[in-house]
Amino acid sequence: MSTVSEITKGAPLARPSAGVLRRWIGLAPFLLFAILFMILPAGSLFVGSFQDASGGFTLMNVAHLFRPSILRSYWLTIEVSLITAVAGGIFGFLLAYAVTMGGLPRTVRSLVTTFSGVASNFAGVPLAFAFIATMGRVGLITTLLKQFFGISLYDAGFNLYSLWGLVLVYLYFQLPLMVLIITPALDGMRREWREACENLGASRLQYWRHVALPILMPSLLSSVILLFGNAFGAYATAYALTGGFLNLVPIQIGAQMRGDVLHDPNLGYALALGMVAIMTLCILGYTALQKRASRWLS
């Protein structure tokens, strides 16, 4: 159809294939790179998860994903990710609300935003170290509490190297990430909406229940999903904190790669496949909700 207008414009008449080629040639380096170092490797894991040790087709690896030990590690990973996503989501939202609409000075806002940028990128090995130095068995807070208040955290059931310890550590990057991604949504909330509610005699609770939360809900949910995915793929922090003691899926994949335990790369591929599947669901949910969110907030 476009040829008609091209002729009338006097554009050179190229064969369609050459036009397509010319249009895509500039994208070739990127596409090639993405295929070589992203698509092919991911595809090879996909293929590998349906192969046995000798390369024949099998569904055994995928079936092995449903072994109790593996299901347990998926469940543990989902638990950590879900708890930190929801808790990080709630606290991050409160903090973002406080600095955007809570009547705090503007300097506080820019301080919090900058710090959030730093903290959301401060993860992995150093973050684990910081918490070990603070709340590990001989950490500063642990020993101070014991020395001055006679409280022994670890006798009271706290353990940094457990699920809840990991939650405490992950929140250090989850909460700031929430602040960063929800702040634009909060900025999009119009003052007029609140004023309209007040003029119509609505209470603050009614404003939040019937106006603000319904508008914010898609943004909130999509942010929580992003946080979930962020925690789900995290390897370095958990590895440095527990040294592979907690059986998270990323840790399991790492162990299969290093050949630490019952070395079975094909099972590793299947584990990775399961991870990518869950992450893909996350991103699909995220984009769908973002589209809804943009109806009101843009």
Next chain:
Amino acid sequence: MRRRGTGSWIILALASFYFLIPLLATFLFSLRARRGTLSFLAWAHVFKDPLFSRTFLFSVEMALITIVVGLALLIPTALWVHLRAPRARALIEVLALLPFVIPPIVLVFGLIRTYSRPPIALVSSPILLIAGYVVISFPYMYRAIDTGLRSINLRSLTEAAQSLGASWRVTLFRVILPNIRASLLSAAFLTFAIVVGELTLAVMLAWPAFGPYMAQVGRDLAYEPAALAIISFLLTWGSLALIQLLSRGMRGAATPGGVH
């Protein structure tokens, strides 16, 4: 209004508590290497360790190469999408954001499986490490560059430059790139902050990088890791502070957000 302000201050106080105590405690912990007194002994150990500087410089080098390769790959791509092939936008965006779906541990697993045997054995070459880092930095870089290009009137700028007789090279280097400088710099610094302390790829591909070095110190020593944690925090802080500083008053700076 008054009452709402109080609530906000309480939230802020609690958050500061949670975020600042670990930093303060880690710093104090790092000073306790000598029994009974506070000293910078652990810090001295860290800085005197030849492995510290060697691994750190290695990671810095990797970060710089990653930034150069990433920008060289993504700037032309983003420009092409904006100017020549807007219909390819969706595809390119999906590809650039795909690393969010593929966690580093999965990516490196796939890289090793694909490139550890003939016909292409790259496992012992830094190319694979850098390629992995470039892939990890795709989302940040692409988003930053795309935001930058959207914030300027790209088509008018290029048309104006070319109608004044500027070549493509002049248009690119003297018109377009200076206009999206803030975006490019924030992409670069963010990538720097992510790559320098990166563990997963470096450890799995067995490179003597800063991340694996820190992990090793964490296994062997008690107080030095705390010093390293503070150094890393300052490094991240420095990179992001520079982004803030450079993007102040400039259009199209990217919002930093991490993935781990």
